[in-house]
Amino acid sequence: MLLTMKSKKAYAIIAFLLIFSLIFSACSNQGEQTKNGADDGKSAEETAANNPIPDATNAILQFNPPKLEDAPEGPLGDYIRWGYDMIQNTQETLPEYVGNKLSCASCHADGGLNISASPLVGSTTANPQYRPREGTVISMEDRINECFKRSMNGKPLDTNSEEMKAMISYLSYISTDMPVYGDIPWRGKSPMKIEGITPNIEEGEKVYTQSCLACHAADGSGNGPLTGPALWGENSFNGGAGLARLSMLAGYTQKNMPKGAMGGIAQGELTDQQAVDVAAYILSQARTLYEDYDKDFPSGGMPKDWFYHPDHEHPDNPASNK
Numbered sequence: 562m563l564l565t566m567k568s569k570k571a572y573a574i575i576a577f578l579l580i581f582s583l584i585f586s587a588c589s590n591q592g593e594q595t596k597n598g599a600d601d602g603k604s605a606e607e608t609a610a611n612n613p614i615p616d617a618t619n620a621i622l623q624f625n626p627p628k629l630e631d632a633p634e635g636p637l638g639d640y641i642r643w644g645y646d647m648i649q650n651t652q653e654t655l656p657e658y659v660g661n662k663l664s665c666a667s668c669h670a671d672g673g674l675n676i677s678a679s680p681l682v683g684s685t686t687a688n689p690q691y692r693p694r695e696g697t698v699i700s701m702e703d704r705i706n707e708c709f710k711r712s713m714n715g716k717p718l719d720t721n722s723e724e725m726k727a728m729i730s731y732l733s734y735i736s737t738d739m740p741v742y743g744d745i746p747w748r749g750k751s752p753m754k755i756e757g758i759t760p761n762i763e764e765g766e767k768v769y770t771q772s773c774l775a776c777h778a779a780d781g782s783g784n785g786p787l788t789g790p791a792l793w794g795e796n797s798f799n800g801g802a803g804l805a806r807l808s809m810l811a812g813y814t815q816k817n818m819p820k821g822a823m824g825g826i827a828q829g830e831l832t833d834q835q836a837v838d839v840a841a842y843i844l845s846q847a848r849t850l851y852e853d854y855d856k857d858f859p860s861g862g863m864p865k866d867w868f869y870h871p872d873h874e875h876p877d878n879p880a881s882n883k
C-alpha cells in the first residue's frame with residue numbers, strides 16, 4: 562500500500578503517542594511497585610533495618626587496615642604476603658631494581674601501615690589518577706614505578722610482572738573498604754606549609770648533629786634501610802623524589818623524626834622552623850641527579866620548592882646560592 566504524505570504524518574503521530582503512553586505507564590507502574598513493596602505488612606522501622614540506605618554523610622573513615630596475619634590462605638594470600646615482604650625488605654628482595662640503600666619502608670614505615678609516614682592505605686582506590694608531574698593519567702603500576710625511579714633511584718618493574726602483581730595485591734588488601742576516588746583523610750598529608758619560613762642551613766646542621774646524626778650518620782649515608790636510612794649521597798633518594806621537595810621533607814620529618822627521643826627532642830616535637838632548617842640542610846647536600854628532570858611538569862606548574870639538585874638554579878633554593 563502506498564502512503565500519502567498526509568497519512569504518513571498521521572501514523573507518525575499515532576506511533577509517537579503510543580510509545581509515550583507506554584513509557585508513561587511503565588514509569589507509574591514502577592512507582593506503584595515501590596509503594597507496594599514498602600507496604601507489604603512491615604513497619605517502616607523494620608523496612609529500614611532490613612534494607613538500610615547507605616549513609617552518604619558518614620565522612621569519618623577509620624584507619625583500620627586489615628592485618629597481614631588475617632590475609633587469606635592460598636595463592637592470593639601468598640601474593641599479598643610476598644608483596645608486603647618486597648615493600649618492607651626491598652633491598653634484599655629486589656636488588657636489581659634498587660639503585661640506593663633504601664627500602665620502600667624506609668619512608669612508608671611498617672609496610673605502609675604507619676599513619677604518619679606517607680601511608681599506603683587507600684592508594685589502590687586513588688589510582689589511576691591525573692598527575693601534573695607526569696602530565697598524564699598514571700596507573701597504579703606507574704605510581705609504584707615512579708617511586709622505584711625516584712625514591713629508590715632504581716629501575717621500574719615490568720608492569721605485568723609477578724612482582725608487580727604481588728605488590729598491588731598487598732596494597733589492594735590494605736586498602737580494603739576504602740572508597741574508590743573517595744576522600745581518604747590521611748592521603749597526601751606529608752608536606753607542611755613552608756610559606757613565610759626562611760630556611761637556615763646552619764641552624765639545620767645543628768639540629769641534624771643533635772637529633773639525627775646518631776641514626777643517619779655524619780655523612781648522611783645512614784646505617785641501614787630500616788634502622789636509619791640514607792638522607793643524601795648515592796645511598797639516598799634522587800632529586801626527582803617527592804622528598805626532594807623542601808615542604809615534603811620538612812613535613813615528613815616533623816611528623817616522624819627523630820624516631821624516638823634524641824638530643825632532647827622527641828618525635829613530633831620539632832618546631833616548624835627546625836623542621837624546615839634541618840630539611841634545607843639535608844637538601845643542600847649532594848645527591849644523585851634524576852636524569853629525566855626536564856621531562857617533569859610538561860605543562861608547567863613545577864612546585865617552587867622542588868630542588869632537583871643542590872645546584873638547581875632556582876631563586877628559592879636555599880642551597881643554590883652557596
Ligand code: HEC
Nearest residue numbers: 663664665668679684705708712748749750751798803804
Ligand atoms: C624516599 C622516600 C620514599 C621511598 C623510599 C618510597 N616512597 Fe613511595 N612515596 C613517597 C612520598 C613522599 C610519597 C607521596 C606521599 C604524599 O604525598 O603524602 C609516596 C607515594 C607513594 C604512593 C602513592 C600513595 C597514594 O596514596 O597515592 C605509592 C603507591 C608508593 N609511594 C609506593 C612506593 C613503593 C612501592 C616504594 C618502593 C618500591 C616506595 N614507594 C618507596 C616516598 C617514598
Ligand code: HEC
Nearest residue numbers: 667670772773776787788789790791792814818819820823
Ligand atoms: C633513633 C634513630 C633515628 C633518629 C634519631 C632519626 N631517624 Fe630518621 N629514620 C629512622 C628510621 C628507622 C627510619 C625508617 C622509617 C621508620 O622506621 O620510621 C627513618 C627515616 C627517615 C627519613 C625517610 C627515609 C630517608 O632516608 O629519606 C627521613 C627523611 C628521616 N628519617 C629524617 C630524619 C631527621 C631529619 C632526623 C633528625 C631530626 C631523624 N631522621 C632522626 C631513624 C631515626
